[in-house]
Amino acid sequence: MRVLGRIEVVERLGDGPGPARRVTGDDLPRRARQVLGVLAARHDRVQSKDALADAVWGEDLPGNHAAALEHYVSVLRRTLQPGVPTARSFIVTRAGGYLFATDRARLDLAELRTAVRLAEAQPGRADVRELIVRLAVDLPFGEDEYAEWAAPARAEVRAAVVGALLDLAEAEAATGADPARVQRLARDAIELEPFAERAYRMGMRASAALGRPDEVVRWYDQCRRALDQELGIAPSAETAALLAQLRDNPAPVHDRRRGDRRRPVPAPAPEPEGMRGPADAGRLAVVRELPTVPAPSERAPHRPPSSEAESHRPASSFLGREAELRVLAHGPGIVHVVGPAGAGKSAALGRLRETERATVGLGKGPGPGGALRLGWLRTVLRQLHAPADAVLDAAMAERRHLTPGELDDIAERIEGKTVAVDDAEHLDADSVAELRWLRERGVRVVVSYRYPSGIAGRPLGELGADLVLRLAPLGAAELDPATLERSGGIPALVEPGPAAEEAAMHLARQRTRWMPPAAWEILRLTAALGSLRVEQVAAVGGFDVDEVLAAVDQLVHAHLLAEGPGGHVRHRSGLVRNAVAAQISAAHGHQLRTRLTAG
Numbered sequence: 001m002r003v004l005g006r007i008e009v010v011e012r013l014g015d016g017p018g019p020a021r022r023v024t025g026d027d028l029p030r031r032a033r034q035v036l037g038v039l040a041a042r043h044d045r046v047q048s049k050d051a052l053a054d055a056v057w058g059e060d061l062p063g064n065h066a067a068a069l070e071h072y073v074s075v076l077r078r079t080l081q082p083g084v085p086t087a088r089s090f091i092v093t094r095a096g097g098y099l100f101a102t103d104r105a106r107l108d109l110a111e112l113r114t115a116v117r118l119a120e121a122q123p124g125r126a127d128v129r130e131l132i133v134r135l136a137v138d139l140p141f142g143e144d145e146y147a148e149w150a151a152p153a154r155a156e157v158r159a160a161v162v163g164a165l166l167d168l169a170e171a172e173a174a175t176g177a178d179p180a181r182v183q184r185l186a187r188d189a190i191e192l193e194p195f196a197e198r199a200y201r202m203g204m205r206a207s208a209a210l211g212r213p214d215e216v217v218r219w220y221d222q223c224r225r226a227l228d229q230e231l232g233i234a235p236s237a238e239t240a241a242l243l244a245q246l247r248d249n250p251a252p253v254h255d256r257r258r259g260d261r262r263r264p265v266p267a268p269a270p271e272p273e274g275m276r277g278p279a280d281a282g283r284l285a286v287v288r289e290l291p292t293v294p295a296p297s298e299r300a301p302h303r304p305p306s307s308e309a310e311s312h313r314p315a316s317s318f319l320g321r322e323a324e325l326r327v328l329a330h331g332p333g334i335v336h337v338v339g340p341a342g343a344g345k346s347a348a349l350g351r352l353r354e355t356e357r358a359t360v361g362l363g364k365g366p367g368p369g370g371a372l373r374l375g376w377l378r379t380v381l382r383q384l385h386a387p388a389d390a391v392l393d394a395a396m397a398e399r400r401h402l403t404p405g406e407l408d409d410i411a412e413r414i415e416g417k418t419v420a421v422d423d424a425e426h427l428d429a430d431s432v433a434e435l436r437w438l439r440e441r442g443v444r445v446v447v448s449y450r451y452p453s454g455i456a457g458r459p460l461g462e463l464g465a466d467l468v469l470r471l472a473p474l475g476a477a478e479l480d481p482a483t484l485e486r487s488g489g490i491p492a493l494v495e496p497g498p499a500a501e502e503a504a505m506h507l508a509r510q511r512t513r514w515m516p517p518a519a520w521e522i523l524r525l526t527a528a529l530g531s532l533r534v535e536q537v538a539a540v541g542g543f544d545v546d547e548v549l550a551a552v553d554q555l556v557h558a559h560l561l562a563e564g565p566g567g568h569v570r571h572r573s574g575l576v577r578n579a580v581a582a583q584i585s586a587a588h589g590h591q592l593r594t595r596l597t598a599g
Helices: 030-041 049-057 065-080 108-121 126-135 151-175 179-192 197-209 213-231 237-248 322-330 345-355 375-383 389-397 404-413 429-440 481-487 497-512 517-529 534-541 545-557 574-581 586-598
Strands: 008-012 020-024 091-094 097-100 334-338 360-364 418-422 444-449 467-470 561-563 568-571
Touching (some): 030 049, 030 065, 049 065, 049 097, 065 091, 108 126, 108 151, 151 179, 151 197, 179 197, 197 237, 213 237, 213 375, 322 334, 322 345, 322 467, 345 360, 345 418, 345 444, 360 375, 375 389, 375 418, 375 429, 389 404, 404 429, 418 429, 429 444, 481 574, 497 517, 497 574, 517 534, 517 561, 517 568, 517 586, 534 545, 534 586, 545 561, 545 568, 568 574
Parallel strands (some): 334 444, 334 467
Antiparallel strands (some): 008 020
């Protein structure tokens, strides 16, 4: 049974890696799925019927909760293990309650907890930390992420993965062999926990080791913005001291990978109050998704280009998104902006904020950790010069929603303006209700998230939309042929900078995290072998054709693969293809080509 991500129960039909029968959480009645989730979260511990009922129903207990639980446990046993006697079920009846027995069914959450205990007992075991990261493809119980019973397990897994990522980054940094991998690990940790200063410090050190002083400052600025927007605090003295150390120590350090010498780290540029916002928070530290243009009064003095490549770089423009910007600025009342990681959602909303400062406020959603619930609204109101910090502080301290009177007061001050929330998929039910209230009183609403399917069953799905704006890849009308082939039209890769393949690999990993393992293997096969037909992928990879087709659909939808004539599929982006191909050894590539020829 897998619960890291969304629930899936797999039963092997016979020995070995042959056919399997799969049941997902969507195949189960909602209450039955929640009973299963509670038992899995508290595996190997007996849960009384009263405790189970409290977790599943809370205060809305059915008339005879014991009988209801018995019914749902019976449904689970029949559905998950048809024909198996109750005495052999992995849901064991014990002392007036039930337990999930991991000696009868493997459970990925139990394996992760075992790995965490081993990592604590043996701090030097990098392989155990790698196992933790591999197991935790996502936080557990995605179908019920807002349930109180799921919250402790989700927080536990988040902390375990962030700790493992940073331990791996620290170990890698100690060897000095691959600073780029240190950056990737730090970024993954920040995505899970944006307030982990240790991750930003690892990124700063890695950028310095790579001889990229500007990146050191960008890591620090990203940390400062994240802490200021959500917590209202500055980076710690340790983080500030590290910046000063890297800035004030201009001694050149040879960069083995680039063959040059490190330049001094510049001081971070002061950020005008009106520019504070999360426009850059979702971008990779080494990638400009799309260039930004400050107001004339805020522009730095002109500097000559530092290289011939820069001197031929086109003037800053918002490639291929002008029409979308007009819709965002002057469109209907509620606009949803969707697209996979790297599609330019954060950049589009950031540019909207820059060009429409008087009428648009931009906040950032709370992320899977929840953070401070009303942080997005605090940022928006400050940007629109209508702060309501006392009201928001009181609501957060009392753990309550805003009252109608408080919302009416806020709406009156920002009527006719736009509230934009980036990465909004984790907004809770109270936040969505508050957005709807503001909309009904003349405030426009813009929200962004990755996929419409990602908000199914979440509060944001109840907000409604007058327009769903999907950000498609850029095309030949916006990009020259070489740039189009290299980037695949993915905005995050149009101007990738010096760490192009690292950025491309990070983007590919992010876009495939929610996909089955076959998807990543298909990216590897097409990187090593070039354009392939679906049946060739299935033969070389050892997959069922239906499994390959399902993964290809997802990869095309995520703009990682492109379809060609005759049922062929290939990488859409040359950068992603090269980054994935670099992970395949020559021996493995030869074996794959031999297998393809034999097939």
